[in-house]
Amino acid sequence: MLRFFLLFLVIQAVLFGVELLGPVQAVFIMPWTGLLATFSANLVQFFDADVTAYSNVIQSTTNGFGVAIQPGCNGVEASIILVAAILAFPAPWRPKLAGLAIGILAVQAVNVLRIVSLFYLGQWNMQWFEFAHLYLWQALIMLDVLVVWLLWVRYLARKGLIRMPHAA
C-alpha cells in the first residue's frame, strides 16, 4: 500500500508539474481546451441550435450567456490522477495501456457532461452554477476517476492478473 501511494504521488506530482510548463500549455493544454469547447458546443447543437463556440467559450446566441473552459476545467488534472493511479498499481503493461485509453475517455466523457450541465445551469441560476462548479462537480469528477480505477482493478482481478488478497 505504501509503495503504491508513494509511486502514485510522485507520478501525479511530476505529470502535474509537466502540465503547467509553458510549452506544454501552448502545444497541448490550450488547443485541447479549445477542442473541448467546440466538441461540447457541437454536442449541444444536436438538441439546441442556439449555441455557438469560439476559442474556449461556449455561448448561447439567445441570451448571450457563455462559459469559458479554463485550464483546470478541461479534465486534464482528473486524467493525470487516473494515469498515476493506473501506472502506480502493480499490473502487467497491456491491461495498463488499455485501462489508460478507456479510462481517460471515460473521464473526458463525464467532463463533457459537466461542461454541458454547467452551461445550462448558469443560464438558469448563477448561484446553483457556482455551487455545482466549485463543489459538486469537482467531487463528482474525482468519484468518476475512483470508479474507473476500481472497475479496472476489478477487471484485473477477474482475469486473474492480480492475486487474491489476504483476509484483512
Place this chain on the structure above:
Amino acid sequence: MRLSLVGLFLLKAIAWFLACLFVWYQLGNVVTLPVALLAKATVASVFPAWAEGVEKAGTTLVLLTGLEVTGVAGTPAGQVAVLTPEVEFMKYGYGLPLLIALLLASNARGLLAKAALGAVALLPFQVWGVCFDWLKQVAIDTGAAPFSATARELIAFGYQFGYLVLPALVPVMLWVAMDRRFLSAFVLEATLEGETENPDNKGGSADGQGSDAHP
C-alpha cells in the same frame, strides 16, 4: 439486474455526498474556523514581516497585510491601498463531505472515529489551499511582496495543486487508506467471479504475470 459492488458503491457515494454536501454547506461558518486559526498561525510564522493577521467573515478568510499597492480599480490614480487578499474557504473544504460520503458508501467500520480522524487529516491540505491562494494574490496577481521568479513559479504550482488536485484527491486517498476492508472484499469478489467464469484463472494469471492485489 444485479448491481455490482462498484455500481452500488457509486450510487451510494453520490447519494451520501449530496446529503453530506448540503449539511456541510449549512455548517460553513463552523468548519471554516479551525482552518482560519491554522492558516493564521502559518502565515504569521512564515511571513512575519508583512502578514499581520487573519479575519474571518463567514466562510471568507481575509489576510491582513502591511503591503501597500497602487492602481487599485475604483481608487484615484496614485492612491495607496493596503493589500488584504480574500479567500473563499469552501472551495478548499468540500473534501470532508466527500470523505464521509465514501466511508458511508463503503459501510466503513468505526465511522465516527474515521470521520473525525479524516477531518483532522484534511486540515493541513485545506490550509495549504488557503495560504497558497493568498500567496498567489500577494506575489503574482499584485506583485505586492518581493518574491524571486523561482519563488513565484513555486507559488503558482502550489496554488494550482492546492486548488485543482488536493481538495478532491486527498479525501479519496484517506478513504483508500482507512477502508482497506472494502477494497479487499471488492478484489475478492471479482477474483471469485473470474474463477467461476474461467477456472484457468485460479492461482494467478496463466502467463505468470499476476501481481499482488495489495498495492
